[in-house]
Amino acid sequence: MTDRDPALAWPAPAKLNLMLRVVGRRPDGYHELQTVFQFIEHGDRLWFDVREDGAVRRLDALAGVAEDDDLTVRAARALQRATGCRLGVDIRCEKNLPMGGGLGGGSSDAATTLVALNRLWGTGLDEEALSALALPLGADVPVFVRGRAAWGEGVGERLEPVELPEPWYLVLAPPCSVSTRDVFCHPELTRDSQPITLADFLSGDVTNDCLPVVRRDYPEVESALDWLSAWGGGRLTGTGACVFAVFDDEACALKALSRAPARMRGFVARGLNRSPVLDRLNQG
Numbered sequence: 001m002t003d004r005d006p007a008l009a010w011p012a013p014a015k016l017n018l019m020l021r022v023v024g025r026r027p028d029g030y031h032e033l034q035t036v037f038q039f040i041e042h043g044d045r046l047w048f049d050v051r052e053d054g055a056v057r058r059l060d061a062l063a064g065v066a067e068d069d070d071l072t073v074r075a076a077r078a079l080q081r082a083t084g085c086r087l088g089v090d091i092r093c094e095k096n097l098p099m100g101g102g103l104g105g106g107s108s109d110a111a112t113t114l115v116a117l118n119r120l121w122g123t124g125l126d127e128e129a130l131s132a133l134a135l136p137l138g139a140d141v142p143v144f145v146r147g148r149a150a151w152g153e154g155v156g157e158r159l160e161p162v163e164l165p166e167p168w169y170l171v172l173a174p175p176c177s178v179s180t181r182d183v184f185c186h187p188e189l190t191r192d193s194q195p196i197t198l199a200d201f202l203s204g205d206v207t208n209d210c211l212p213v214v215r216r217d218y219p220e221v222e223s224a225l226d227w228l229s230a231w232g233g234g235r236l237t238g239t240g241a242c243v244f245a246v247f248d249d250e251a252c253a254l255k256a257l258s259r260a261p262a263r264m265r266g267f268v269a270r271g272l273n274r275s276p277v278l279d280r281l282n283q284g
Helices: 071-083 105-120 127-137 141-146 180-185 198-202 211-217 219-231 250-258 276-283
Strands: 010-025 031-051 056-058 088-094 150-154 158-161 168-173 243-247 265-272
Touching: 010 105, 010 141, 010 168, 010 265, 010 276, 031 105, 031 168, 056 071, 071 088, 071 105, 071 127, 088 105, 105 127, 105 141, 105 276, 127 141, 141 150, 141 158, 168 219, 168 250, 211 219, 219 243, 243 250, 250 265
Parallel strands: 056 088
Antiparallel strands: 010 031, 031 088, 031 150, 031 265, 150 158, 168 243, 168 265
């Protein structure tokens, strides 16, 4: 058993949506998006103990989430079905990312489970096959499987790797959870933004079309954004609730965090164009 040996942990990093535009709505009700994903050096950690009996068990309870609904369990079972693997696993997860925060915690956990078990079970799927397996688990899961910062379109599954600056981020987690479903169903959500190009984003277009809706309906998020405005402006990741500001160096970001009101929880992390999951995979 791993007994949570740090050397055996698999990282599940958070992501930030550096921009999010809703450019249309599909007949199936899903939205056509444009977004930019970048990982940050902060996230959950997972441990996997292979079982011989085929059982998939989650050993850490997750408040409000039944074991069969947990994305790590669903990911493991999807890999079993796709490959006919008869092995099982005990999954331990150290949750550091808030639920409903827009940081992709559940999606990242699912992706790390797929990548790790593909190695530990010896199922041998390549990146394309794993990404295809990941998409039904959630639109954000493929970018975590691929492990590279990306320009995303469609529902977020059409990905083009990008090389971005890797600044320091101050991320605040307001004491609330935002429902992605509720935001995308909101009657006042903009659904017809004009598409932009990567060059437009790199020139400074960082619009998040979900921001006005979230600001209006979640006062805790609005308060955090207003506070961050004194530090160069706050931005919403995904549908939130987490918000962030960009800094050139760690010291400045930590200085800002030290002055945050006591009610605001947060952390400082560096942006990453390459997921630490890929480095963990290379360690064997």
